[in-house]
Amino acid sequence: MNNRLIIVGAGGHGRVVADNAVKNGYKNIAFVDDAAVGECEGFPIIGTTGILKSLDDGKTDFVIAIGSNDNREELAQKHDVNWVVLIHPSAQIGISARIGAGTVVMACAVVNAGASVGKHCIVNTGAVVEHDNIIEDFAHISPKAALGGTVSVGKKTQIGLGAVVKNNIKICDNCTIGAGSVVVKNIETSGTYVGVPAKEVL
Numbered sequence: 001m002n003n004r005l006i007i008v009g010a011g012g013h014g015r016v017v018a019d020n021a022v023k024n025g026y027k028n029i030a031f032v033d034d035a036a037v038g039e040c041e042g043f044p045i046i047g048t049t050g051i052l053k054s055l056d057d058g059k060t061d062f063v064i065a066i067g068s069n070d071n072r073e074e075l076a077q078k079h080d081v082n083w084v085v086l087i088h089p090s091a092q093i094g095i096s097a098r099i100g101a102g103t104v105v106m107a108c109a110v111v112n113a114g115a116s117v118g119k120h121c122i123v124n125t126g127a128v129v130e131h132d133n134i135i136e137d138f139a140h141i142s143p144k145a146a147l148g149g150t151v152s153v154g155k156k157t158q159i160g161l162g163a164v165v166k167n168n169i170k171i172c173d174n175c176t177i178g179a180g181s182v183v184v185k186n187i188e189t190s191g192t193y194v195g196v197p198a199k200e201v202l
């Protein structure tokens with residue numbers, strides 16, 4: 001871990017990521033953002049994403065704090081810098097769990113034994129990623145969502161606030177599961193699914 005952290009995205013999620021970073025011991029924090037200027041959560045916004053490569057001096061860590069899964073993917077593919085994992089000290093991570101570069105794990109989240117979380121994912125506040133889950137790159141497990149054991153979540157899929165996914169279920173790439181929904185069957189077609197049990201919104 002370096003002392004300096006650049007957070008990409010100075011919105012609400014960026015503020016929570018900054019808090020996570022402070023609790024991980026980062027002392028020198030700054031934001032870049034393509035729209036916002038000034039400061040964010042008390043830290044300076046020093047430019048746009050266009051300056052990212054110039055900030056990569058070998059002594060700086062980077063993390064993307066943007067809720068859009070598409071935007072995180074685009075930025076990560078465009079900018080080859082030292083993307084780091086941030087895990088809030090209150091999160092519980094299994095000793096055999098794996099977490100990919102650029103992923104943030106927020107306060108009170110759980111990633112249990114044997115789970116694999118890809119790159120640039122968000123495991124948000126209080127989310128539960130149970131044992132042996134496979135969470136593909138750029139996915140977002142929203143606050144208080146709960147995934148039973150051996151669930152798979154595809155690339156860029158978002159599991160909404162407080163949603164529940166039954167154990168052993170597979171959800172494909174590019175899905176959105178609505179807030180509070182309950183997924184009880186595999187989802188094999190990209191789309192938006194809501195309700196109890198979750199059904200596609202056409």
Ligand SMILES: CC(C)(COP(=O)(O)OP(=O)(O)OC[C@H]1O[C@@H](n2cnc3c(N)ncnc32)[C@H](O)[C@@H]1OP(=O)(O)O)[C@@H](O)C(=O)NCCC(=O)NCCS
Pocket residue numbers: 124142143159160161176177178179180181192193194195201
């Ligand atoms: C599922 C979701 C993406 C749908 O948003 P949308 O595409 O704008 O769709 P709409 O709001 O027009 O809703 C479409 C229909 O689905 C229903 N619906 C939307 N979200 C729902 C949900 N979570 N559960 C049950 N029904 C839902 C609406 O009532 C509407 O039904 P109707 O056509 O009978 O009126 C959104 O409601 C949602 O739940 N997003 C997740 C938010 C979240 O978890 N954010 C995390 C932030 S950290």
